[in-house]
Amino acid sequence: MLVLASEKIKKSEITVNKSKFIGLLLSSSNLKDLKLKLEDLWKSEFSDASHIVYAIRFKNKNEVIEPNFSDDGEPSGTAGKPLLALLEGRSIINTAVIVIRYYGGINLGTGGLVKAYSEAAQVTIDQANFIQYVEYIKYKIVLKYNILDKFINLIYSLNGEVLQRDFGEDILLNIRLPKGEVKNIKNFVDSNRLELNDA
DSSP states (O other), rough: OOOESSSSSSSEEETTTTEEEEEEEEEOOOOOHHHHHHHHHHHHTTTTTEEEEEEEEEETTTTTEEEEEEEEESSSSHHHHHHHHHHHHBBBBBEEEEEEEEESSSOOOOHHHHHHHHHHHHHHHHHHEEEEEEEEEEEEEEOOGGHHHHEEEEHHHHTEEEEEEEEEESSEEEEEEEGGGGGHHHHHHTTOOEEEEEE
């Protein structure tokens, strides 16, 4: 599965029979955040658009949540569903593909709409950079000061991340690790008599 390399908005534009189609990609690791970004687009930059159609494909724990798309008043099946098919076909998740249409006065027909919306989305997807999706798990661990540096170096070597450090008599760390790397810190945890708890 693929995700956008950056959560910044990706954008492209095509014109079909005087109608302008603006393609956008939004990404987030949080579905609620992704929907808020969509809402913000409707209310601000593109409030004067004729149609704003979208499809979202999102992974939540072990399953991909779908369908989640909108034709926004276009004939059923001509806009949102073709966009969802593009996300599915490329195995893209945690991403919304949006196409904004400014009507140019010429009706495109159902086949023309499917083609125009799909093309606008495809151009945007083709211009974006994607990376392999990595699922992370969050943990809490309490450490003594004398092993802190060694443990943090191990976390970074496994492409993990230290999310928070609380210093007291001991150190409480909140970390996240790629799901497949958890087994690689078990030896360190066991040999130092530590406990790794879900965060």
